[in-house]
Amino acid sequence: MARVLRVARSSSLFGLGSRFYSTSAEVSHASPFLHGGGASRVLAKDRNVQWVFLGCPGVGKGTYASRLSTLLGVPHIATGDLVREELASSGPLSRQLSEIVNQGKLVSDEIIVNLLSKRLEAGEAKGESGFILDGFPRTMRQAEILGDVTDIDLVVNLKLPEEVLVDKCLGRRTCNQCGKGFNVAHINLKGENGKPAISMDPLLPPPQCMSKLITRADDTEEVVKARLRIYNETSQPLEEYYRSKGKLMEFDLPGGIPESWPRLLEALRLDDYEEKQSVAA
Ligand SMILES: Nc1ncnc2c1ncn2[C@@H]1O[C@H](COP(=O)(O)OP(=O)(O)O)[C@@H](O)[C@H]1O
Numbered sequence: 001m002a003r004v005l006r007v008a009r010s011s012s013l014f015g016l017g018s019r020f021y022s023t024s025a026e027v028s029h030a031s032p033f034l035h036g037g038g039a040s041r042v043l044a045k046d047r048n049v050q051w052v053f054l055g056c057p058g059v060g061k062g063t064y065a066s067r068l069s070t071l072l073g074v075p076h077i078a079t080g081d082l083v084r085e086e087l088a089s090s091g092p093l094s095r096q097l098s099e100i101v102n103q104g105k106l107v108s109d110e111i112i113v114n115l116l117s118k119r120l121e122a123g124e125a126k127g128e129s130g131f132i133l134d135g136f137p138r139t140m141r142q143a144e145i146l147g148d149v150t151d152i153d154l155v156v157n158l159k160l161p162e163e164v165l166v167d168k169c170l171g172r173r174t175c176n177q178c179g180k181g182f183n184v185a186h187i188n189l190k191g192e193n194g195k196p197a198i199s200m201d202p203l204l205p206p207p208q209c210m211s212k213l214i215t216r217a218d219d220t221e222e223v224v225k226a227r228l229r230i231y232n233e234t235s236q237p238l239e240e241y242y243r244s245k246g247k248l249m250e251f252d253l254p255g256g257i258p259e260s261w262p263r264l265l266e267a268l269r270l271d272d273y274e275e276k277q278s279v280a281a
Pocket of ligand 1: 105137
């Protein structure tokens with residue numbers, strides 16, 4: 001751990017060279033949410049966005065982070081995916097990780113920083129710049145390490161009521177051939193006590209994926225509840241940490257992708273950016 005943290009304090013962690021690193025002054029132009037100016041700000045910037053997605057398991061971080069990464073041309077890096085790749089590789093870490101992940105617990109900061117560091121270095125070697133991080137940081141220590149090595153422009157905190165989160169996790173499916181994610185849950189939460197109703201249609205797979213659907217081993221009711229509890233204890237303090245830095249954007253998802261995606265783009269002031277991109281394509 002000490003070695004990793006020592007490395008973390010030098011600006012070389014994650015392979016974040018000068019291309020990734022920027023001063024706070026530059027960052028102030030990089031965030032359309034914090035400083036206005038819409039898409040032109042993103043386009044005019046001399047480096048790509050460096051964003052973080054926070055949110056409970058099942059909220060849809062992966063879905064929205066992945067769409068935004070395609071739109072903005074930056075990698076979507078999900079530490080949960082890095083952990084699952086490591087598990088599937090049957091490498092030396094694999095057995096240790098599967099025990100932790102299948103109980104819904106967090107992998108150590110050291111292991112996760114190492115996996116992320118390798119992924120960012122590989123991306124930098126391929127010429128990637130900028131990122132949307134999904135699932136990292138998840139502890140205050142991880143946030144401090146990240147803050148020591150680079151500037152985060154914006155932290156998007158996605159929110160849904162807890163009842164919906166469990167059903168969404170239990171409904172998650174992945175096609176083991178094409179790798180795409182789907183959700184078979186029908187969400188229909190009545191509005192109560194001033195809270196709005198939420199309904200989400202299932203995101204069903206096409207016929208060719210139907211027989212190839214798999215469920216994540218950690219998406220059982222017991223493990224999902226453990227992950228939610230751990231999120232509330234360990235990751236929620238991050239909201240306050242980024243709020244106090246003026247970087248947090250709270251976003252209550254109004255429903256499924258068709259309602260939420262345009263509203264999220266609006267909140268990020270990227271609605272005109274998406275239109276310009278589709279015209280240019
Ligand atoms: N930043 C992290 N720190 C520690 N453990 C992590 C981190 N990211 C992912 N993991 C491990 O991988 C598992 C799956 O992560 P993820 O796919 O992000 O799931 P979730 O649906 O809970 O958001 C987590 O339960 C945890 O064991």
